[in-house]
Amino acid sequence: MKLIAKGAEACIYSLSAFGKEFVLKRRERKDYRVPELDLRLRAERTRSEARTMLRLHAIGVRVPGLIALGKFSICMEKLEGMLLKDTQKTGGIFTEVGKALALMHDNGTVHGDLTPANVMICNSLPYLIDFGLSSFTNGAEDKAMDLLLMKRAVSSRLYKSLEEAYLTNSRTGKEVILRLADVEKRGRYQNRNLE
Amino acid sequence: MLVLGLESSAHTFGAGISDGGKILANEKAMYKIGATGMIPAEVAETHVENAEGVISAALEKAGILPSDLEGICYTAGPGMGPCLQVAQIAARALASKLKIRIVGVNHCVAHAEITREMGRLSDPIMLYVSGGNSQILALSERPFRHYSVIGETFDIGVGNMLDNFARAANLFPAWGSSVEKASAGGRYLELPYTVKGMDFSFTGLLTRATELTGKVPVNDLSYSVQETAFSELCEATERAILLKGKKEIGVCGGVAQNSRLRQMLQSMASEQGIRFGFAPNEYNADNGGMIAFAGERLLSEGISWKLGECRISQRYRVDSAYVPGG
Numbered sequence: 098m099k100l101i102a103k104g105a106e107a108c109i110y111s112l113s114a115f116g117k118e119f120v121l122k123r124r125e126r127k128d129y130r131v132p133e134l135d136l137r138l139r140a141e142r143t144r145s146e147a148r149t150m151l152r153l154h155a156i157g158v159r160v161p162g163l164i165a166l167g168k169f170s171i172c173m174e175k176l177e178g179m180l181l182k183d184t185q186k187t188g189g190i191f192t193e194v195g196k197a198l199a200l201m202h203d204n205g206t207v208h209g210d211l212t213p214a215n216v217m218i219c220n221s222l223p224y225l226i227d228f229g230l231s232s233f234t235n236g237a238e239d240k241a242m243d244l245l246l247m248k249r250a251v252s253s254r255l256y257k258s259l260e261e262a263y264l265t266n267s268r269t270g271k272e273v274i275l276r277l278a279d280v281e282k283r284g285r286y287q288n289r290n291l292e
Numbered sequence: 293m294l295v296l297g298l299e300s301s302a303h304t305f306g307a308g309i310s311d312g313g314k315i316l317a318n319e320k321a322m323y324k325i326g327a328t329g330m331i332p333a334e335v336a337e338t339h340v341e342n343a344e345g346v347i348s349a350a351l352e353k354a355g356i357l358p359s360d361l362e363g364i365c366y367t368a369g370p371g372m373g374p375c376l377q378v379a380q381i382a383a384r385a386l387a388s389k390l391k392i393r394i395v396g397v398n399h400c401v402a403h404a405e406i407t408r409e410m411g412r413l414s415d416p417i418m419l420y421v422s423g424g425n426s427q428i429l430a431l432s433e434r435p436f437r438h439y440s441v442i443g444e445t446f447d448i449g450v451g452n453m454l455d456n457f458a459r460a461a462n463l464f465p466a467w468g469s470s471v472e473k474a475s476a477g478g479r480y481l482e483l484p485y486t487v488k489g490m491d492f493s494f495t496g497l498l499t500r501a502t503e504l505t506g507k508v509p510v511n512d513l514s515y516s517v518q519e520t521a522f523s524e525l526c527e528a529t530e531r532a533i534l535l536k537g538k539k540e541i542g543v544c545g546g547v548a549q550n551s552r553l554r555q556m557l558q559s560m561a562s563e564q565g566i567r568f569g570f571a572p573n574e575y576n577a578d579n580g581g582m583i584a585f586a587g588e589r590l591l592s593e594g595i596s597w598k599l600g601e602c603r604i605s606q607r608y609r610v611d612s613a614y615v616p617g618g
């Protein structure tokens with residue numbers, strides 16, 4: 098097992114078995130919090146990430162395939178590619194992200210942490226990853242937050258491609274975009290720039 | 293430059309004196325919070341009674357006369373309107389009498405800047421935790437130098453949550469520090485935990501903890517409330533550190549006085565291999581010294597307000613205030 102990435106919550110290892118490459122995402126212990134809370138959060142998020150991956154896979158949203166599930170770890174397919182944040186960003190890619198998001202939201206699933214660091218580009222197609230903060234809800238506010246995070250992180254031209262595809266493909270897209278305007282007006286996000 | 297700073301945004305009236313970034317005096321008088329919480333007009337009245345004495349004490353401590361002052365600053369917000377007015381009116385009266393320059397200071401910027409100075413931090417992720425506010429801040433140079441908000445509470449500040457819980461649990465005084473004392477020897481009970489990216493929420497936690505008062509031991513409950521709330525803050529801060537690629541963490545504001553919160557942030561910083569810094573407690577509580585410190589920097593850059601334009605703003609956003617230096 099080789100460590101390939103270390104995020105805020107998890108360590109990502111690559112491993113090979115049966116001549117194939119896999120990724121193991123393990124949520125690590127945080128010494129700053131009490132063990133009871135630490136165990137609960139790591140288990141909850143691992144479970145919720147796996148559940149969302151399965152559900153999205155079933156409805157045809159591109160995600161890494163789930164291979165095996167442990168209490169704090171998920172073994173999944175390894176995507177050969179780069180993070181959206183580190184690649185040449187094109188309108189075409191953002192159109193695909195918009196379509197995927199529409200499908201996912203119409204299904205009642207929100208990502209919870211949708212940034213260019215949580216999208217991987219593989220054979221020129223976007224795959225969504227990192228579902229630890231995802232939830233099953235049809236709330237317009239939660240859906241709007243998914244859009245807002247992306248909007249704050251990329252150029253307005255790229256975001257436009259995403260939003261157009263989202264509106265065309267989502268049944269509830271219009272309501273979500275209206276709510277997004279509302280959220281932005283509230284001020285707390287007015288000057289927020291996550292670059 | 294000898295500068296007097298006045299603070300009265302909440303329960304404290306403070307007067308501080310700074311000179312070349314050194315704090316020569318930091319005097320204060322606090323409104324005693326009762327079972328009913330804070331009634332702004334009543335607090336403001338107490339500030340009016342205390343103002344003169346506190347200002348005189350600061351001048352005496354610094355060993356200067358009013359006529360030695362070269363500038364005056366006051367907290368322009370955020371805070372409670374009637375309270376903010378007290379420092380504003382006192383500052384304007386002094387500025388006009390002494391014929392010296394005056395400028396309004398953002399309260400959050402003052403907390404963050406004094407902490408950057410005293411905690412020896414240069415470009416940190418700053419966790420600002422007070423009664424009414426809880427935000428994750430980072431310096432940003434564009435379009436002007438300011439603290440941008442990277443994450444914040446969806447609802448109430450962590451300080452207000454602790455105060456409200458203290459009141460519900462009949463802790464005395466009904467104050468966040470009583471929750472810290474009551475948590476000694478507690479055991480962890482499961483409570484609602486809400487973090488979304490770099491934002492967090494405390495109302496679900498407060499509601500559940502309030503329901504449980506009287507049904508479980510108060511030290512278990514106090515302990516669990518603290519652990520849950522502070523873990524939320526640490527998680528969001530850690531995410532901000534990684535997203536922004538910063539190498540330092542600071543904590544400021546009233547709740548920064550809590551030693552458990554500092555211990556948790558220190559543990560997280562060590563894990564990340566980065567520096568953690570904070571100011572002495574007298575600067576984490578509301579105080580005039582930090583207002584003098586931040587105001588002196590503004591005045592040194594030639595920034596001051598006309599007497600007739602000295603405003604206050606209850607909702608003065610931290611990200612709309614210019615931060616001097618750079």
Ligand SMILES: Nc1ncnc2c1ncn2[C@@H]1O[C@H](COP(=O)(O)OP(=O)(O)O)[C@@H](O)[C@H]1O
Pocket residue numbers: 101102103104105106107108109120122161173174175176177180214215226227228229
């Ligand atoms: N299935 C995968 N295939 C290849 N790389 C992956 C895969 N999943 C995650 N990674 C890599 O690991 C990094 C962190 O994964 P992520 O799930 O986003 O965890 P975190 O919660 O720590 O951000 C990603 O940015 C990516 O580089």
Ligand SMILES: [Mg+2]
Pocket residue numbers: 104214215227
């Ligand atoms: Mg990630």
